[in-house]
Amino acid sequence: MKLYLIGGFLGSGKTTAILNACVELIRHKVNVGVITNDQGAQLVDTKFIKYANVSVKEVTDGCFCCNYNKLDELIENLKQKDNTEVIFAESVGSCTDMIATVVKPLQEFRTDIETIISVFVDVNVLPNILQGAALFVDSVNYIYKKQIQEADILVINKIDTLSNTELEKMKVLVASKYPEKTVLFQNSLDEASINEWLTTLTGTKVTSRKSLDIDYDVYGAGEAELAWLDLEIELFSDDNNAFGGATALVSAIHSAIIDDKLSVGHLKFLLTMACNKRK
Ligand SMILES: Nc1nc2c(ncn2[C@@H]2O[C@H](COP(=O)(O)OP(=O)(O)OP(=O)(O)O)[C@@H](O)[C@H]2O)c(=O)[nH]1
Ligand SMILES: [Mg+2]
Structure with a gap:
């Protein structure tokens, strides 16, 4: 079974891409499931996915990195009940350190699962982060950069919002900052772009990964900065x-x-x- 872990900052386009990828896979008769995740208890993403008639389960009240057992239980549940072949698991946008806390334990205890990490960034936010502009405080920038570090596939998303010239500049910037990464420049609203991501996911094999070196004080401070209201x-x-x-x-x-x-x-x-x- 394939587990596609989808990380990346808040609002970068994770759920949109997952939903559109599920539609494509379902069209090709692949059994798909989604696991959503948030710090709160009322997950709007779960409802979006349910309305699209895709099997969805959720890890609430904390990151995947703090809820490994729950994640493992839901993976097993999807596998047993729906004979799921592909699971997309979307981590909350403030989460990082997934290699150490999720991927490595899965590799050790769930040899039936092959995991690939895609990390999404919003093409309009990334330059601010890379150039240290004051969009977010330092501790939040820290989380953003750590998320990127974990990517097997780095998805620079929302490229439809750029002009061709801006996009070319972005490609140069990204190539200079992340020369070693598999990078996709994606429009998640576009079917061809989603199919390219799916093809890249299928073709990616990662045998070894290095856990991040994380300063948990800074990570904690960044998460605390991201105050949220979760209300019905x-x-x-x-x-x-x-x-x-x-x-x-x-x-x-x-x-x-x-x-x-x-x-x-x-x-x-x-x-x-x-x-x-x-x-
Ligand atoms: N123009 C454009 N908008 C996009 C694209 N992908 C996502 N969006 C929009 O970006 C917004 C956020 O998308 P989501 O898919 O909810 O992002 P997310 O990363 O799941 O957000 P959180 O779960 O809240 O962290 C929505 O309004 C989407 O319609 C894209 O490729 N192009
Ligand atoms: Mg989402």
């Missing part, structure tokens, strides 16, 4: 317009963040409707 809100409307109220609330939150010039790791909303639930 129910809106009721007398005039059948709860959806309008919900979108107004989303816009108000977005505007407040822009006005306060806050850096956003990720900001995601899932709106669902339940008609006539309460008068």
